[in-house]
Amino acid sequence: MITVSLCMIVKDEEETLPRCLASVGDLVEEVILADTGSGDRTRQVGVELGGKVLDFPWREDFSAARNFAFSQATQDYCLWLDADDVLLPEDRRRFRQLKETLSPDTDVVMLPYHAALDERGRPALTYWRERLLRRQGGFRWEGAVHEAIAPRGKVVWGDAAVTHKKTKPRDPGRNLRILEKVRGQRGWLTPREQFYYGRELLDLGRPREAAQALEGFLLGGQGWEEDRRQACLDLSRAWQSLGEEGRALEALTQALGMGVPRPELCCQLGDWYFRCGQWQGAAFWYQAALDCPEGGFSRPQCRGYYPSLQLCLCWYRLGDLERSRAWNRRAAAFDPESQVCRANEEFFAQALGR
Template sequence: MATISLCMIVKNEEKVLSRCLESVAGLVDEMVIVDTGSTDTTREMALSYTNRVYDFTWRDDFAAARNFAFSKGRMEYLMWLDADDVLLPEDREVFLELKRTLTPDVDVVMMPYHSGLDEGGRSVFTCYRERLVRNLGRDLWEGAVHEAIAPFGKVIWSRAAVTHRKEGPGDPDRNLRIYEQKLARGETLSPRERFYYARELMDHQKYGLAAVQLEQFLDRGGGWIENEIEACRLLSRCRLEAGDESGALQALLDSFRYDDPRAETCCALGAYFQAREAWRRAIFWYELALTRERNDEGGGFVQPDCYGFLPCIQLCVCWDRLGRHAEAEAWNQRAGGYKPDDPSYLWNLAYFSSLS
């Protein structure tokens, strides 16, 4: 059975650290906790789980901190979590099976990361992350912000998921500040950094600046295809904020230069036409979304609702606006098959009942 070091970086996580560590208790062979400057009881809490607690002076570089944490791991594989991550009970069982069957030739294990949940506890935003990595005794993390490890060697994909359950806003300006400091020092952003910098600008409602960064990211090339496709969707949103409707539409269509349509893009196109009461064109794109195959292992950011519930519930709206209530009700029933407790579906049930 493979041995695993859990290596974490933490700061002021007293509200969530115990929840995280309890969720992996018995799954890992050692816990390494690196504190980057806590002023609450985080460090004391970590010491109640492990004596392998270290201090690291924070210098606005997540990769540096994570590499330091990984350098302290002594087991065959190194695993990372954030303090507000958990393994749910069903994922613990899958993880244990992974650990029992992990062969020595595996270098990287990719695992689903559910970073958004709806009111029913279902994932609304998921992607795969490099979660377990062979302990090579060297730095693996890259990127001051949105740090990552480039997959290498033999890579396998596991169904054991990590669920992100954020508590509180944290420092909303931290990531943007780190990027802007890099630029102020005259450093050049890599394609991946430029993509995430644009996302941070959007989060701060700086849509004009974000659009410039997204256009540069797409024009210069060198980015990962899934990021290029998402960049088109993000650029569309930025252009809509600026009142450029034709440019917003073109940005979505430009995504087809990179690969076949993703359901997320089809839903964005459906929403574009739906907002302009072009009901039949919206229907076309929502129906196309339902034909797209979901591929979580492609590595992109997947919005599961776009592959089922969302197009169905919007097709209900579109057909209803066209006066085709029977078709609309049928689509609502189909949406309910995906999310039977969703408020929109339940509201529609009452609405169609009132028509009869």
């Protein structure tokens, strides 16, 4: 069976660190904590929970900190988590099974990451991350922020998901400041940095600058495929917020040229036609969202509840109450606790007399 070093970077995580280590600490042989300047009891908590705590002066470079933590590992594989990540009980079982069965010549294990949860604790955004890496594989983190390791060698896809349970908001401008500092020092951004620069601008309510950055990323013709697909969706959102519906549609059609469309793209296309009052066109794309394969940045609601509920609205607008009701029931099957679906069913019962 392989052995694992858990490698983390921490700062002021005395509240979340115990929860994280309680979910994974007994599944690994070693815990490395690179502390980047905690002012609370993070160091003491880490030691009390069996971790090896090392100081690493913060230099506004997440890759540097992660590479330092990896350099201290001594086991076969390096596992990385953030302090507000956890393995839920079923995923603990899956991770233990992964350790017991993984071939020692594996270089990278990709695992699902539930990066956001809805109000009921269900995954709202899931994508794959390079979560377990062979220590002697020479892997290095790249990127001062939104850091990543490009998978290579023998790559295995596992099912032990990591769940992000954020307890406190981060500094909203931190990532943008780091990227602007990198650009100022170096004079340019890598394609991945350019992509996230545009996304940070959009999240901070600066859509025109975001559109410029995202268009620059797409025009460069480089970057990971999933980032390019997502950039089109983000660019469309930027133009929509500026009232540029024509350009919003152009961004979405650009994504259609990148291969089989994903549910998220189909839903955004459906939303565009819906906003324009083109109910048949909207229904076409919402139906497509239910039929096409999921992709890299996966929003589970786009594969079931959301397009079904929107189809309910489309057919209502088109005057077909029976079909509208059928789609409301389909949406309710995806989310039995939906208050919207219950209210709709009451409406249909009165309108249709049954």
